Amino acid sequence: MIDRLMRKIDLCKNPTVVGLDPTYDIIPETIRKKMTEKYGKTSKAVRKMIVGFNKQIIDETYDLIPAVKIQIAMYEKYGTEGIRAYLETILYAQKKGLFVIGDIKRGDIASTAEAYASHLGGVDIEDTHFDLWNEDAVTLNPYMGFDGIEPFIDPCNKYDKGLFILVKTSNPSGGEIQDLIADGRPVYEHVSDLVSRWGRLSMGSDGYSRIGAVVGATYKKQGEKLRKNMPHTFFLVPGYGAQGATGADLKGYFDKDGRGCIVNSSRGIIAAYRKNERYGDHNFAEAAREAVIKMKYDLGRSYV
Amino acid sequence: MIDRLMRKIDLCKNPTVVGLDPTYDIIPETIRKKMTEKYGKTSKAVRKMIVGFNKQIIDETYDLIPAVKIQIAMYEKYGTEGIRAYLETILYAQKKGLFVIGDIKRGDIASTAEAYASHLGGVDIEDTHFDLWNEDAVTLNPYMGFDGIEPFIDPCNKYDKGLFILVKTSNPSGGEIQDLIADGRPVYEHVSDLVSRWGRLSMGSDGYSRIGAVVGATYKKQGEKLRKNMPHTFFLVPGYGAQGATGADLKGYFDKDGRGCIVNSSRGIIAAYRKNERYGDHNFAEAAREAVIKMKYDLGRSYV
Numbered sequence: 001m002i003d004r005l006m007r008k009i010d011l012c013k014n015p016t017v018v019g020l021d022p023t024y025d026i027i028p029e030t031i032r033k034k035m036t037e038k039y040g041k042t043s044k045a046v047r048k049m050i051v052g053f054n055k056q057i058i059d060e061t062y063d064l065i066p067a068v069k070i071q072i073a074m075y076e077k078y079g080t081e082g083i084r085a086y087l088e089t090i091l092y093a094q095k096k097g098l099f100v101i102g103d104i105k106r107g108d109i110a111s112t113a114e115a116y117a118s119h120l121g122g123v124d125i126e127d128t129h130f131d132l133w134n135e136d137a138v139t140l141n142p143y144m145g146f147d148g149i150e151p152f153i154d155p156c157n158k159y160d161k162g163l164f165i166l167v168k169t170s171n172p173s174g175g176e177i178q179d180l181i182a183d184g185r186p187v188y189e190h191v192s193d194l195v196s197r198w199g200r201l202s203m204g205s206d207g208y209s210r211i212g213a214v215v216g217a218t219y220k221k222q223g224e225k226l227r228k229n230m231p232h233t234f235f236l237v238p239g240y241g242a243q244g245a246t247g248a249d250l251k252g253y254f255d256k257d258g259r260g261c262i263v264n265s266s267r268g269i270i271a272a273y274r275k276n277e278r279y280g281d282h283n284f285a286e287a288a289r290e291a292v293i294k295m296k297y298d299l300g301r302s303y304v
Numbered sequence: 305m306i307d308r309l310m311r312k313i314d315l316c317k318n319p320t321v322v323g324l325d326p327t328y329d330i331i332p333e334t335i336r337k338k339m340t341e342k343y344g345k346t347s348k349a350v351r352k353m354i355v356g357f358n359k360q361i362i363d364e365t366y367d368l369i370p371a372v373k374i375q376i377a378m379y380e381k382y383g384t385e386g387i388r389a390y391l392e393t394i395l396y397a398q399k400k401g402l403f404v405i406g407d408i409k410r411g412d413i414a415s416t417a418e419a420y421a422s423h424l425g426g427v428d429i430e431d432t433h434f435d436l437w438n439e440d441a442v443t444l445n446p447y448m449g450f451d452g453i454e455p456f457i458d459p460c461n462k463y464d465k466g467l468f469i470l471v472k473t474s475n476p477s478g479g480e481i482q483d484l485i486a487d488g489r490p491v492y493e494h495v496s497d498l499v500s501r502w503g504r505l506s507m508g509s510d511g512y513s514r515i516g517a518v519v520g521a522t523y524k525k526q527g528e529k530l531r532k533n534m535p536h537t538f539f540l541v542p543g544y545g546a547q548g549a550t551g552a553d554l555k556g557y558f559d560k561d562g563r564g565c566i567v568n569s570s571r572g573i574i575a576a577y578r579k580n581e582r583y584g585d586h587n588f589a590e591a592a593r594e595a596v597i598k599m600k601y602d603l604g605r606s607y608v
Contacts, residue, residue: 021416023415023419024429032430036429036430041429041430041431041432042429043427043429043434043436045429046429071412071416071419073410073412073416073417073419073420074416074419076419076420076422076423077419077420077422077427077436078422078427078436079387079391079434079436079437080384080387080388080391080436082436083383083384083387084384087383087384105410105411105412105445106377106409107409107445108375108377108409109473109474109475109542110475111327112325112375112377112378113377115327115375115377115378115380115381116377116380116381118380118381118382119380123347123381123382125328125340125345125346125347125349125350126336126340126345127345128345130347130383132347132381132382132383132384132386133383141409141411141445141447142447142481143445143446143447143470143473143481143482144470144473144475144477144478145475145476145477145478145479145480145481145482146477146480147475147476147477147478148475148477166447166448169413169447169448170413171413171414171448171449171451171452172449172451173448173449173450173451173452174448174449174451175449176449176450176498177446177447177448177449177491177494177495177498178447178449180484180486180487180491180494181486181487182484182485182486182491183484183485187481187484187486187491190481190484191481194480194481238413
């Protein structure tokens with residue numbers, strides 16, 4: 001997976017990941033109206049809205065980007081219809097050749113983590129195998145330690161899938177636990193040691209592991225230091241754009257060859273039509289394309 | 305919610321929570337066979353198996369217990385049909401008067417946590433409100449700090465719901481991060497400070513907060529200390545039985561009045577029929593009832 005992802009980044013010359021995290025408000029009113037007229041004020045209508053919206057975003061951007069990140073919370077919010085929207089979005093993105101990261105941030109004890117690992121490894125019902133989720137990679141939470149990670153490593157190796165484990169998050173209160181100082185170093189650095197060590201259990205062929213890290217864009221110096229501490233760990237970087245960071249902040253997140261990092265933007269891309277007068281409800285996907293191109297060049301300056 | 309839960313515990317004289325976490329292997333072969341014959345080797349068949357199994361467990365135990373805990377991973381594993389099984393189980397347990405804890409362990413940045421908070425607060429589609437999940441309480445992961453918790457507090461207050469936030473978990477590798485020493489105290493104690501402080505934002509009327517803590521049963525002394533550090537925080541205690549702890553280990557988890565704590569057992573109850581020759585496939589629910597009664601008396605010794 002990590003080799004595939006790196007090849008796709010090279011082909012696009014772009015480490016931009018589009019975050020398909022549509023809140024109800026982000027979906028243009030014309031789409032909302034059309035679907036509630038057709039399906040009523042129901043979760044089914046919301047599924048149709050979200051999938052329709054996502055497909056148009058994908059159609060306008062898939063040739064420019066290596067991957068999409070899908071935040072499952074925005075789908076889970078709408079119950080089983082929401083989950084169907086998540087699954088339909090995965091399938092459509094993969095059909096367009098995109099690498100799909102399921103932003104699920106699960107984390108639990110071993111027997112439970114084994115159940116969650118079906119996101120990557122599928123499930124057997126008697127002698128029949130099903131891939132009911134089938135993300136290419138998922139995000140995980142490390143608070144419970146290796147027990148909660150280990151069951152995912154087998155599917156990573158067996159099906160060439162990947163993980164991105166939370167190390168340093170981009171949100172304002174992320175430091176409450178992550179920045180506590182233990183033995184002279186913040187907790188997130190200890191977590192980076194663990195993730196780096198776990199990474200050796202599933203190495204790709206080109207210097208990076210299938211087990212990556214989530215490192216927020218909003219803490220420039222910490223990102224640079226983590227890059228040095230975790231030389232074979234690929235970074236998924238949230239917090240670009242709407243959360244405040246720019247390409248200039250991210251130079252140190254890439255390795256000396258400009259590799260080792262993908263950068264996500266969600267609202268900054270999918271809600272771009274709201275911030276640009278030239279675009280209206282009907283051109284939301286074109287606005288997203290323009291935002292991706294801008295981001296590509298902004299990021300390009302940080303590693304070329 | 306916390307007042308309701310405490311009243312129910314008093315009525316049952318039992319702080320036992322049954323964990324409805326059926327793996328495929330735990331479901332008796334007779335049920336598996338019947339459902340695959342009827343619905344094929346499909347996720348729909350698994351939904352029917354799980355819900356049928358859970359209903360029988362609930363029917364045999366609901367008069368003895370205050371609450372069930374449903375581990376969503378075991379359901380999520382089976383995609384949308386699995387999620388339907390989770391939702392059907394919630395509804396059935398609530399119809400029988402049980403308090404339902406959704407063991408979802410979500411945790412994310414504010415905008416995402418707001419979406420996950422629909423588990424407790426429901427969702428608005430235009431001017432219509434839906435409770436698509438409707439657990440009475442959910443478990444959360446604190447690694448991202450208060451941002452990821454705050455959106456749940458409003459539904460706790462508005463709809464009288466509850467939270468149990470991971471503090472010290474019962475799994476072997478839980479200490480890798482949680483036991484790091486910062487300022488002379490383990491990380492999980494710092495987390496207990498945070499959870500205790502957050503708890504003041506949603507107090508019940510009887511001394512305990514709607515914002516509780518998950519404290520594993522497998523670390524007796526730490527549990528006792530946390531009880532003292534978090535006097536108004538209710539504990540959800542996993543790790544009893546199959547994970548090794550007994551009632552004697554848990555005395556210090558209760559307050560001086562024998563309150564402040566519920567104890568979960570999953571496999572120890574729902575798979576009890578496997579460990580007792582008197583019971584076979586057909587009597588799995590009776591075996592679960594006997595296991596609940598044993599656990600009630602074992603726990604009773606620890607706080608009466």
